[in-house]
Amino acid sequence: MTKKDWEYGISKTLIDSETLRARIKELGAEITRDFAGKEEDLVVVCLLKGSLLFMADLIREIKLPITIDFMEISSYGNDFASTREVKILKDLEGSIMGKDVLIVEDIIDSGLTLKKVLKIIGGRGAKEVYLCTLLDKKVKREADINVQYVGFEIDDEFVLGYGLDFKQEYRNIPYIAVMGEDFE
Numbered sequence: 001m002t003k004k005d006w007e008y009g010i011s012k013t014l015i016d017s018e019t020l021r022a023r024i025k026e027l028g029a030e031i032t033r034d035f036a037g038k039e040e041d042l043v044v045v046c047l048l049k050g051s052l053l054f055m056a057d058l059i060r061e062i063k064l065p066i067t068i069d070f071m072e073i074s075s076y077g078n079d080f081a082s083t084r085e086v087k088i089l090k091d092l093e094g095s096i097m098g099k100d101v102l103i104v105e106d107i108i109d110s111g112l113t114l115k116k117v118l119k120i121i122g123g124r125g126a127k128e129v130y131l132c133t134l135l136d137k138k139v140k141r142e143a144d145i146n147v148q149y150v151g152f153e154i155d156d157e158f159v160l161g162y163g164l165d166f167k168q169e170y171r172n173i174p175y176i177a178v179m180g181e182d183f184e
């Protein structure tokens, strides 16, 4: 396969678009049930860039008045493993003081990214902070993170697509894929 083929380097589909769509609908319904009737509106926070597609699909399945905000965090650089240095590239615009916050993540791997985000957000007076991740690679966890909403638990494979990248590419693949072993 050459680089002209937009799916170059991919070895298999792990979660297809239909399965993603169905599970995200369920997650949205669950979140809608859990937050219905709460006196504070919910602020849904997208962690860029990986969570862009998941966020866009998830919020359309939350049938409540919400506001959205964005934070850009980076720790993987151009590698398969975390640099362990979590950088904040863009901060939230609005205040979360006294509000319920739902952080939307594409994947939890080591947990170092969320540990840092929770530390920052935790100091800003939110009423309650909840986590929702599309993918949970539990076997790789180093930081203890309590997640309320999980789309899929996955094994220890480097995954791509539906927002997730390798060296910033593949984010536009509309399903979750596994990269071929001999590919760099």
Ligand SMILES: O=P(O)(O)OC[C@H]1O[C@H](OP(=O)(O)OP(=O)(O)O)[C@H](O)[C@@H]1O
Pocket (backbone or CB within 6 Å): 047, 048, 049, 050, 051, 073, 074, 075, 076, 077, 082, 105, 106, 107, 108, 109, 110, 111, 112, 113, 114, 164, 165
């Ligand atoms: O649990 P961890 O081991 O910290 O890994 C998970 C994080 O790593 C990836 O982001 P990345 O730093 O690659 O930035 P990106 O979202 O812009 O792709 C992914 O989107 C998660 O945010």
Ligand code: HPA
Pocket (backbone or CB within 6 Å): 076, 107, 109, 157, 158, 159, 160, 164, 165, 166
């Ligand atoms: O498996 C992964 N794929 C892409 N980005 C990631 N960031 C943490 N784990 C992964």
Ligand SMILES: [Mg+2]
Pocket (backbone or CB within 6 Å): 047, 048, 049, 050, 051, 073, 106
């Ligand atoms: Mg990310």
